[in-house]
Amino acid sequence: MTRITIVTDAWYPQVNGVVRSIENTNRELTRMGIEVSMITPQDFSSVPCPTYPEIRLSVASYSAVARAIEKFGPTSVHIATEGPLGLLARRWCLKNKLPFSTSYHTRFPEYVAARFPVPIRWLRAFVRWFHNAGNGCMVATASLERELSKLGLKNLLRWSRGIDQTLFHPRPLEDNPFGLPRPIFMTVSRIAVEKNLPAFLDLDLPGSKVVVGDGPERAELQRRYPHVLFTGMKTGEDLARAYAQADVFVFPSKTDTFGNTILEALASGVPVAAFPVTGPVDILEDGAGAGALNEDLRQACLDALSCPRDNARRLARNFTWEAASKQFLNNVLIAQGRKALPGRKGSFRALTS
Structure with a gap:
């Protein structure tokens, strides 16, 4: 049985691409019979992010994050963000020699540099340090994969996105x-x-x-x-x-x-x-x-x-959460050194054909 712990610093009440991607992926993984546990800021005290108070930064100890991971006993850990929880989960995985995957959802160096006087080369070095410690870093597109490869990120894996087409669909157009x-x-x-x-x-x-x-x-x-x-x-x-x-x-x-x-x-x-x-x-x-x-x-x-x-x-119609979530699961297995699921290799478009 595959049991995945997903660690993210971005979670409700935030509404953004990271939250929606994880939420929809979790739903599809559950349908596939995969057990998923979440470690999010909702589990800990938090403080507002300077210059962006809508984002809450978790105030969590290493031991608290370690207990949360160990209680579930995952076969795989996926770290979605480079924030406080992501850093603590990364530390636990390295200490316990459990291979883990990460994902690059946002341009962390550019976003931080836009708000704080930190040299972008330092931030890019941090991103390399954070993600290259893992066994696979998931990226959404081919162009991002090429870009990050030039910056020195390794073990890049493709994880595209889907859309809930029962909610989002054409409707009659109003005059005004x-x-x-x-x-x-x-x-x-x-x-x-x-x-x-x-x-x-x-x-x-x-x-x-x-x-x-x-x-x-x-x-x-x-x-x-x-x-x-x-x-x-x-x-x-x-x-x-x-x-x-x-x-x-x-x-x-x-x-x-x-x-x-x-x-x-x-x-x-x-x-x-x-x-x-x-x-x-x-x-x-x-x-x-x-x-x-x-x-x-x-x-x-x-x-x-x-x-x-x-x-x-x-x-x-080319983008479904079912296909994207199978791609995510395949990447998790690859990062763990396990065999990919049959028919799951290749691009997102190949998965949907």
Whole structure:
């Protein structure tokens, strides 16, 4: 029996790509008969992260994390984040000689450097130190794999993402959604400096702009862009309905490692406009007219307006959590030195064919 302990510093009440990826993967692993235990900030006292109080940093001792791991008795440990809990779990695995896997969800060096005066070369050295101690580091895309390989990360394994297509799907279009004239250019994002939202909000576009989400930069951006609708955070059915009313989904970030919101938009039948960077380029480059990539984001937005909504929905069908979770499990087995499951080798697209 495979028993996996997943350790993450990102968990509820945060709502982000890391949390959603782990949550959906856990659900699919359980369906496959895999036992999973979680070690998250909910298990410990925490303090707000400086400059980003919505993120809580766990105040946990090594012995507390060790007890949590040992109580479950996992055959595998997967460390999802490079935060306090991830560091303590890494220490336990090395001390007990249990091979472990990690994942690179966010551009840790760039995110920290954007908030604190720390040389980025030090942060990149930390990332190498953290992940190379493990037996496999999971990355979402081919372009990210190439990028991290150049930075000296080893044992890179591909773990793509999926989308809940029963929740996110096309819906009838309203004449004036949100009480605004079309076309509706929308982004769904954590409102933080690394998301590069002004690159979207500064654009001269027809129709209306809508920002769904919350974060530390929201008040300032609402002040600077009074003609943009900021809806606040939406989840579940409310979020899915909002997506489906957009004419174009705009993804201005240049620092995301994948972009789960891109899949949510595509599944909702909404074409995507983005910069040709890691994440968007991996999803959309061969997307058969499901969106537009351009260094000129305004041109990408205008080009995406003419993309058929059926193309977006068709591309989204390539991404399922069942296939992505089988890929995750296969990577865990490889990191443990065990045989890969039959038929699980290869790219994400191979898994879905």
